[in-house]
Amino acid sequence: xxxxKYLLSLEEKNRYSFYLAVFRLFVCFHLVKxxxxxxxxxxxxxxxxSFVTPVPTFLTELLGIPTQLLRAHYPWxxxxxxxxxxxxxxxxxxxxxxxxxxxxxxxxxRMCHLVLNGGDNLMKFIMLYMIxxxxxxxxxxxxxxxxxxxxxxxxxxxxxxxxxxxxLHFCLIxxxxxxxxxxxxxxxxxxxxxxxxxxxxxxxxxxNDLLARNGIFVTVSTYFTLLVETYFPVLVWFKKTRVPVIxxxxxxxxxxxxxxxxxxxxxxxxxxxGFFFTDDExxxxxxxxxxRVSRKVHWLTPGRVxxxxxxxxxxxxx
Numbered sequence: 001x002x003x004x005k006y007l008l009s010l011e012e013k014n015r016y017s018f019y020l021a022v023f024r025l026f027v028c029f030h031l032v033k034x035x036x037x038x039x040x041x042x043x044x045x046x047x048x049x050s051f052v053t054p055v056p057t058f059l060t061e062l063l064g065i066p067t068q069l070l071r072a073h074y075p076w077x078x079x080x081x082x083x084x085x086x087x088x089x090x091x092x093x094x095x096x097x098x099x100x101x102x103x104x105x106x107x108x109x110r111m112c113h114l115v116l117n118g119g120d121n122l123m124k125f126i127m128l129y130m131i132x133x134x135x136x137x138x139x140x141x142x143x144x145x146x147x148x149x150x151x152x153x154x155x156x157x158x159x160x161x162x163x164x165x166x167x168l169h170f171c172l173i174x175x176x177x178x179x180x181x182x183x184x185x186x187x188x189x190x191x192x193x194x195x196x197x198x199x200x201x202x203x204x205x206x207x208n209d210l211l212a213r214n215g216i217f218v219t220v221s222t223y224f225t226l227l228v229e230t231y232f233p234v235l236v237w238f239k240k241t242r243v244p245v246i247x248x249x250x251x252x253x254x255x256x257x258x259x260x261x262x263x264x265x266x267x268x269x270x271x272x273x274g275f276f277f278t279d280d281e282x283x284x285x286x287x288x289x290x291x292r293v294s295r296k297v298h299w300l301t302p303g304r305v306x307x308x309x310x311x312x313x314x315x316x317x318x
Contacts, residue, residue, distance in 0.1 A: 010160040011153035015278045020135035028089040045112040046074045055110040091140025098131045119265030133162035171233035178229035190219040204261040
């Protein structure tokens with residue numbers, strides 16, 4: 001009975017329409033950026049000269065398209081991939097375009113799986129979940145609301161369940177990572193950062209060697225990582241502890257970004273934090289930030305506030 005009431009409440013409103021749209025834009029820019037970085041090596045990664053043995057993909061298994069055929073005509077595949085990204089960026093085609101984008105992304109991943117990391121795997125699942133979400137109420141060419149009540153409620157339910165799947169999946173990643181770290185001697189004994197910072201591949205700053213020799217930094221950073229990954233899946237669900245634990249998570253990933261030169265992985269994880277806040281929470285945060293900036297630069301008279309309508313989908317469409 002409680003589950004039924006919860007599902008009914010999810011049908012009333014798309015609680016995450018704003019950040020779903022923001023993340024949709026992020027997905028498009030991230031995919032284009034990744035493709036541009038790979039541009040000079042596309043033939044080696046996805047073409048007939050590729051050194052990677054491809055894994056069977058959804059397209060090859062369902063439609064019977066030979067992988068070698070895709071490799072032989074990889075420029076057409078990449079062109080179609082870019083076209084779908086542009087359509088998704090502007091919200092054209094909506095759920096159909098999201099499905100096509102996921103299929104293209106999953107196909108390219110399996111054609112060259114050796115270049116993937118944990119961030120790519122998380123992104124694939126998020127894109128799968130977003131097929132069922134309405135991320136088109138903001139930043140889209142057409143933002144017409146659904147007039148059919150049944151379709152509208154189903155859309156709201158799909159969107160809210162999509163975000164819940166993303167957040168649960170994200171927490172599961174942290175929990176599983178912490179579980180394995182706790183059972184590793186270097187993490188349990190508080191010296192994992194020493195070995196990580198001593199590897200040449202991860203020397204992102206000239207201070208890595210100095211920090212690796214600092215016992216306090218090594219111990220604190222190692223156990224800080226363990227604590228964040230262990231307690232994040234619990235504390236993030238409580239309103240009083242959500243912001244502090246997310247700030248700790250952002251600090252953790254920024255540290256990895258700066259000191260270990262792992263870029264895309266960390267950006268994806270930081271952007272995923274936004275799904276833990278509803279539209280109302282984002283609206284209050286942006287409203288407060290805009291008013292604070294306005295008072296400082298004298299855009300508005302002291303004491304005047306911005307209307308809440310500025311953050312509504314209807315205003316965004318105009």
